[in-house]
Amino acid sequence: MKVNTLLSISTLQALHIADGEREITSCYIGDLLSWVMGRAKADSAWITIMSNVNVLAVATLADTSAVILAEGVMPDDEFIAIAKAKGVNLFVSSLPAYESAIALSELLS
Amino acid sequence: MNDTLVFHFEVDGEDFTSAGQASVQIKKNLRQLGMSPEVIRRVSIAMYEGEINMVIHAGGGHATVTIEEGYIEIKLEDKGPGIKDIEMAMMEGYSTAPDNVRSLGFGAGMGLPNMKRYTDFMTIESEVGAGTTVTMRVNYA
Ligand SMILES: Nc1ncnc2c1ncn2[C@@H]1O[C@H](COP(=O)(O)OP(=O)(O)O)[C@@H](O)[C@H]1O
Ligand SMILES: [Mg+2]
Numbered sequence: 001m002k003v004n005t006l007l008s009i010s011t012l013q014a015l016h017i018a019d020g021e022r023e024i025t026s027c028y029i030g031d032l033l034s035w036v037m038g039r040a041k042a043d044s045a046w047i048t049i050m051s052n053v054n055v056l057a058v059a060t061l062a063d064t065s066a067v068i069l070a071e072g073v074m075p076d077d078e079f080i081a082i083a084k085a086k087g088v089n090l091f092v093s094s095l096p097a098y099e100s101a102i103a104l105s106e107l108l109s
Numbered sequence: 110m111n112d113t114l115v116f117h118f119e120v121d122g123e124d125f126t127s128a129g130q131a132s133v134q135i136k137k138n139l140r141q142l143g144m145s146p147e148v149i150r151r152v153s154i155a156m157y158e159g160e161i162n163m164v165i166h167a168g169g170g171h172a173t174v175t176i177e178e179g180y181i182e183i184k185l186e187d188k189g190p191g192i193k194d195i196e197m198a199m200m201e202g203y204s205t206a207p208d209n210v211r212s213l214g215f216g217a218g219m220g221l222p223n224m225k226r227y228t229d230f231m232t233i234e235s236e237v238g239a240g241t242t243v244t245m246r247v248n249y250a
């Protein structure tokens with residue numbers, strides 16, 4: 001599916017879409033950055049509750065298609081500004097990580 | 110490629126929010142050179158983990174990336190405290206990172222193992238009290 005497809009999930013709010021046509025091929029849930037870099041596949045949607053700017057460096061370097069902040073975690077303005085500058089597709093989910101992933105999985109399959 | 114390309118970066122040991130700038134720049138350079146996404150990703154992650162280690166554990170350092178015929182070499186040099194037991198440091202989950210760093214999502218003790226996983230060659234030279242030099246290579250076709 002494409003990043004734009006996430007817009008059809010009512011519990012997701014887009015904070016920045018840099019490339020809506022980008023493909024999402026899998027999903028990874030995690031908050032420890034080295035685990036994400038070691039285990040998340042390229043082009044996955046990454047669900048996390050971490051919202052410090054290092055998340056955006058990891059998303060960029062590990063080639064994830066989108067960052068989804070779960071549990072309604074709202075990042076600060078600096079985070080959103082850096083997401084824009086780095087071209088990171090950024091969403092907030094009002095649901096916990098597990099339920100967010102279920103919503104995604106229905107569209108992935 | 111006939112000429113050897115060399116990139117140098119100073120990695121600031123104070124600033125956590127900008128950590129990763131060298132890796133992000135190298136990613137751009139490799140893309141311009143037409144490297145494959147897989148090679149770029151492996152170099153980016155390995156270098157970022159190394160950069161972060163210099164920030165967290167060594168107060169900063171120097172990164173040198175060299176594009177050789179057939180491989181990319183990443184050399185990370187610092188004058189930090191050094192690593193007493195390299196074998197132990199290489200184990201998944203081993204970390205001496207302080208709590209403030211852990212609260213940012215670092216300090217999982219997976220950095221050095223990731224660097225090893227994503228590269229084709231890696232050596233660590235370290236002297237306690239003097240510093241650490243990590244050298245990694247990623248082959249490309
Ligand atoms: N450049 C370095 N200088 C000093 N110690 C280091 C350096 N890099 C790694 N270490 C040591 O090795 C340990 C393991 O590193 P790593 O696998 O990256 O995990 P983490 O950074 O999450 O602690 C660190 O906790 C630290 O004790
Ligand atoms: Mg580390």
